[in-house]
Amino acid sequence: MNWALRKSLWVYHVNTGACNNCDIEVLELLTPKYDIERFGMILVGTPRHADVLAVTGACTRQAQPKLQEVYRQTPKPCVVMAIGSCAGAQGIFTEAYHMGAGVDTAIRAVDPNAIIAYVPGCPPKPEAMIAAAVKAMELIKTL
Amino acid sequence: MGVFTIIATYIAAAIGTLVIGLAFKWFDRKVTAMVQWRKGPPWYQPVADVLKLLYKETLLPSTARRTGFLFAPAVGLAATALAAAILWSALLRPESGFVGDIIVIVYLLMLPPIMTIFGAIASGSPHAAVGASREMKLILSYELPLILALLVGVIHSGWSLQPWRSAAGVTPLYSISGVIAMLVAIVAMQAKLGQVPFDAAEAECEIMSGVYVEYSGTPLAIIYLGRAMLLAVMPLLLITVLWGGLVATPLGIAAFIGKYVLLVVLVTLIRNTNPRLRIDQAMKFFWMGVAPLGIAAVVLAVLGANWAIKWL
Numbered sequence: 001m002n003w004a005l006r007k008s009l010w011v012y013h014v015n016t017g018a019c020n021n022c023d024i025e026v027l028e029l030l031t032p033k034y035d036i037e038r039f040g041m042i043l044v045g046t047p048r049h050a051d052v053l054a055v056t057g058a059c060t061r062q063a064q065p066k067l068q069e070v071y072r073q074t075p076k077p078c079v080v081m082a083i084g085s086c087a088g089a090q091g092i093f094t095e096a097y098h099m100g101a102g103v104d105t106a107i108r109a110v111d112p113n114a115i116i117a118y119v120p121g122c123p124p125k126p127e128a129m130i131a132a133a134v135k136a137m138e139l140i141k142t143l
Numbered sequence: 144m145g146v147f148t149i150i151a152t153y154i155a156a157a158i159g160t161l162v163i164g165l166a167f168k169w170f171d172r173k174v175t176a177m178v179q180w181r182k183g184p185p186w187y188q189p190v191a192d193v194l195k196l197l198y199k200e201t202l203l204p205s206t207a208r209r210t211g212f213l214f215a216p217a218v219g220l221a222a223t224a225l226a227a228a229i230l231w232s233a234l235l236r237p238e239s240g241f242v243g244d245i246i247v248i249v250y251l252l253m254l255p256p257i258m259t260i261f262g263a264i265a266s267g268s269p270h271a272a273v274g275a276s277r278e279m280k281l282i283l284s285y286e287l288p289l290i291l292a293l294l295v296g297v298i299h300s301g302w303s304l305q306p307w308r309s310a311a312g313v314t315p316l317y318s319i320s321g322v323i324a325m326l327v328a329i330v331a332m333q334a335k336l337g338q339v340p341f342d343a344a345e346a347e348c349e350i351m352s353g354v355y356v357e358y359s360g361t362p363l364a365i366i367y368l369g370r371a372m373l374l375a376v377m378p379l380l381l382i383t384v385l386w387g388g389l390v391a392t393p394l395g396i397a398a399f400i401g402k403y404v405l406l407v408v409l410v411t412l413i414r415n416t417n418p419r420l421r422i423d424q425a426m427k428f429f430w431m432g433v434a435p436l437g438i439a440a441v442v443l444a445v446l447g448a449n450w451a452i453k454w455l
Contacts, residue, residue, distance in 0.1 A: 008185070035181040037172070040188050043345030043360070044403035050360040075200035075359040087350075128453060 006137045008040040010122065012074070014051035014103060016067050016103065018057030022084040025123040028053055029045050032063045041133065047073045054129075058086035059091045064100030068110045072094060079109055079115045081134045083129060085122045090131070115139060156228035157372075164371035165189040167407050171374070174411045190369065193364050201360030206267030208414035215262030216362045220369040227376045233307045234379070234389045245293055248380065252335070255369055256282050259344075259354050266357035274353025277422045278344035281334055284429035285341070289331035291437030295324035296384035298444040306334035307388050314387040318454050319441035325385050327437045329409060332377045334425070336370070339414040343422045376408035 011101065012022045013026055031068045044050055059067060071080070080103070085091035087103045090130045100106060107114045116137075168189040168408045176183025201210055229251070231244040247263035260278050263271035299315035300306035306315075334341040345353040358366060382388060382402050419426065447455030 003196065004191045006187075007191035008195045014424075032180045035176070035183075037176060037184050038182050042193055045345075045352040048357060049352065049363060051199070060385050072334045073202065075202050079201070 002140055002143055003013065004138045006139065007136070009079070010042055010049055011036075011052045011054050012044055012047045012071055012089045013054045013068075014047075014056070014059035014067060014127050016058040016063035016087070018084065018086060021123040022087070023057035025126055026083065026129070028126045029129060030037060034130065036130065036133070039130075039133065039137075047071075048075065050074050051078050052133070053078065053080045054083055054086050054122070055080060056083045056104045057103075058090045059100045059103045059106055062098075062099050064106045067103065067106055071107050071110050071114070076111075076142070077115070077116060079131055079140070080104075081117045081119060081136065083119045083132075084124055085120055087120045088120050101141065115128075153225065153228045156231040157224035159231065160227035160372050161368060162374045164368075164373070164375035165193070167374050168371045170223070170407060171411045171414075174408060175415055178412070178415045182223050189367075190389050196364035197325055197361055199257055199360045200209055201310065201355075201362060204266055204268060204357045207357065208265040208267070211265035212357070213362055215258040215265065216358070216365040219258035219262075220365050220372070221253040222251045222258070223369050223372045223376055226251040227372060227379070230376065230379050230383055231310070234293070235382055245297060245306060245384065246304060247291075249290060249293065252281075252288070252373075252376070252380070254358065254428075255373055259366075261355075262358070262362075263354035268357045270350045270356045271354055272354075273350050273358070274346070277346075278354055280422050280426055281341060281344060284426045285331045285433075287428060288327045288433045288437040289335065291434070291441055292324040292328035293380075295320050295400035295437075299443065305370045309381050315444075316364060316386045318444075318447065320440040320455060321385060323436055323440035323443070325381070327433055327440065328381050328385060329406070329413075330379060330429075330433050332406075332414055333410060334429070335377055336373055336381060336410060340412055340417040340420050341425050343425060344418055346419060360375045367455050374407070374410070377396070378403055378430060381406060 015023060028034060041052070046052065050066065051083060053071065053074060057063065077103070082088050082103045086093060090099055090102050093099055101109070104116050104118075115136070117132045117136045119128050121128055158225060159230050169184065172188065173183040184420060185196055201213070226248050229248055233243075240404070253312055256278055260275045263275035263278070296306045296315045298305065299318070299321065316325055337345060348352075350356070355363065384398065386402055389395060
């Protein structure tokens, strides 16, 4: 069964206050050059269909409860990919007045055992995201 | 035919159609990838998708009517499987006992979209409600043209409600009314399958997969299977009624497979080369454009049948 999950990761893209740069790079994954459908990954329209939450943005105070709600709405097991420096550690916005707890902290508050993959970069290259997806697949093997 | 034979036929046809449907689902995605100059998913992709969905958690929205929400996809799947069983037994053994007529098939193929609406409304989500209202309008638009197109096949077979029985030697497609009916039927098939120009009901970027927004886990797997089966059943219906069915010779079987694949490729290509229509545009398209064409085809077929003009 892990095999099926590894071979068919459906991605839902959550923007928690990103500058749009990471979002563009996420869309890049669908283009002919990178084509993540090779690995069975597709973008889906609702978190209830998703296995991977591709989170971009620094997780502002406004976005934090929504991100947690989206995580609750995602059927488990699921993987969270924190894409970009902002999603990883709030990047240049650390200690800004409008910041929430950060993507990983917000999600760990809901589920302490959440699987979180960090993809650093501003924005990260599509290759880095694919590498993260492959690492997530390796992690799923051990579930 | 004993009860046991009927049940065995039903199960065999359901499983066979399921396998064909999943294969077509992969074929559809692979052709899409080729159109977009991508590599596309591996051949086992639909199987992996279904297995994964079966094994994932099933979430129930707090606003949902649980029974209706969970039963609707199963009823839709069962209806599609029954339609598939009738069509396959009509194709493979056209002279055997009662296999149901065209009215039963039209009725059974109405059920999956209606069950989609039912499940969407039972989920209690506003996105699903928008999707359900669009699906309803879409049914009102495409069902009449589809029935008109099938009626052409019925007229060509000498007003038989089981056109595959008396269709030996008569292929409705090889006439003017038949060609028009086929075009109408292909467009209606596209809408019935919920493929791109007519996918306003699920519109994933706009209303978050619309009618399916609240489904996850096993019910979503059942929906996936039902849609895969419908993808196998609709071309089968068109071939059976309008395009000569299956002739049990090596050449006939090859021709049948060719027609089958051709229709699925058509569905894929239409889906890849068209933008999504707004629901009012889709209704206008069907009521002002496709339905009159269907009526014209029926009139031509009646005239042809009356005066024994074969090419009409």
